[in-house]
Amino acid sequence: MGVCRHNCNRKYPNLSAYPIYVAMPVYTFCPVCGKELIWGERDGRSNQVCPAGDFIHYNNPVPVVAALVEHEGAVVLARNKTWPPDWFGLITGFLEANETPEEAVLREVEEELNLKGRIAAMIGVYTFFKLNQVYVAYHVVAEGNIALNEELDAYKRVAPADLKPWPFGTGLAVQDWLARRPSPAS
Numbered sequence: 001m002g003v004c005r006h007n008c009n010r011k012y013p014n015l016s017a018y019p020i021y022v023a024m025p026v027y028t029f030c031p032v033c034g035k036e037l038i039w040g041e042r043d044g045r046s047n048q049v050c051p052a053g054d055f056i057h058y059n060n061p062v063p064v065v066a067a068l069v070e071h072e073g074a075v076v077l078a079r080n081k082t083w084p085p086d087w088f089g090l091i092t093g094f095l096e097a098n099e100t101p102e103e104a105v106l107r108e109v110e111e112e113l114n115l116k117g118r119i120a121a122m123i124g125v126y127t128f129f130k131l132n133q134v135y136v137a138y139h140v141v142a143e144g145n146i147a148l149n150e151e152l153d154a155y156k157r158v159a160p161a162d163l164k165p166w167p168f169g170t171g172l173a174v175q176d177w178l179a180r181r182p183s184p185a186s
Helices: 101-113 171-180
Strands: 038-042 045-049 062-071 074-080 091-094 116-128 133-143 152-158
Touching (some): 062 101, 062 116, 091 101, 101 133, 133 171
Parallel strands (some): 062 133
Antiparallel strands (some): 116 133
């Protein structure tokens, strides 16, 4: 287990052993003039910069949407084909050009699970420093018959009372969603 580099005391497994968890590509050469980039201080941060001043690679976080999908009273968790056999997570995907986060999350649910969804609520916004991503997470209530697309290997249904958050990535959205849910009647 590793600890978040931002001292928030959250622990996460060593994700670098899995091919899906690769940092965004690092530039080697300036895409404008072709000179080799160097590390330098620009705009108050350390970034890869062109020595000729033509380019700064800011390596900004990538926006991602996450859907906590509720289907027929259960939460649907899915496993990406590149993940270890015991890993399941929320439905996630990148925003496309000219697409709102709300449109993106509903598109991802339809593409990956073949379900029609409606957004019940936004859960929150989360940083996943290990992958340099920012997640916008939604609770999506969906209908239809589940059919996985080519990215996914398996899915499972989990009763909300049995759902356990994981301490990194979209697991933080699961934790917040569970905390806001009304307690089951005793």
